[in-house]
Amino acid sequence: MKQLIPALFTVGAVMLLTGAAVYITGWPLAPYIYTIGATMVALAQINSPSKKKSPTIKRLRRQQIFAALLLVLSGAFMLFTRGNEWIASLTIAAVLELYTSVRIPQEEAKD
Numbered sequence: 001m002k003q004l005i006p007a008l009f010t011v012g013a014v015m016l017l018t019g020a021a022v023y024i025t026g027w028p029l030a031p032y033i034y035t036i037g038a039t040m041v042a043l044a045q046i047n048s049p050s051k052k053k054s055p056t057i058k059r060l061r062r063q064q065i066f067a068a069l070l071l072v073l074s075g076a077f078m079l080f081t082r083g084n085e086w087i088a089s090l091t092i093a094a095v096l097e098l099y100t101s102v103r104i105p106q107e108e109a110k111d
Helices: 004-023 030-047 055-080 086-107
Strands: none
Touching: 004 030, 004 055, 030 086, 055 086
16 A cells, blocks of 8 residues: 555646646546546545654644645536636645645654
């Protein structure tokens, strides 16, 4: 399972980025590719173990999981709405993912 998580994350991230980039062209399969990739990224992040158990890291992990769920929600917006709600959801998720990807290693390195 330990080796599966990075592979799941990498494949999911490539699918997520491809689906989001190609969605603009109107290709009908783009939302499905994005949603499957976002789900894979979310599963990888939810199942990745945390090295430390400090309250700050637990809070950051919850934020990271919330961001991963927002990625999946963006896919639902792509599939079921024709507006730009998915862009707002994706932007919030990206900011949270970026923040937690910087802060979690900083907190883990403190000890």
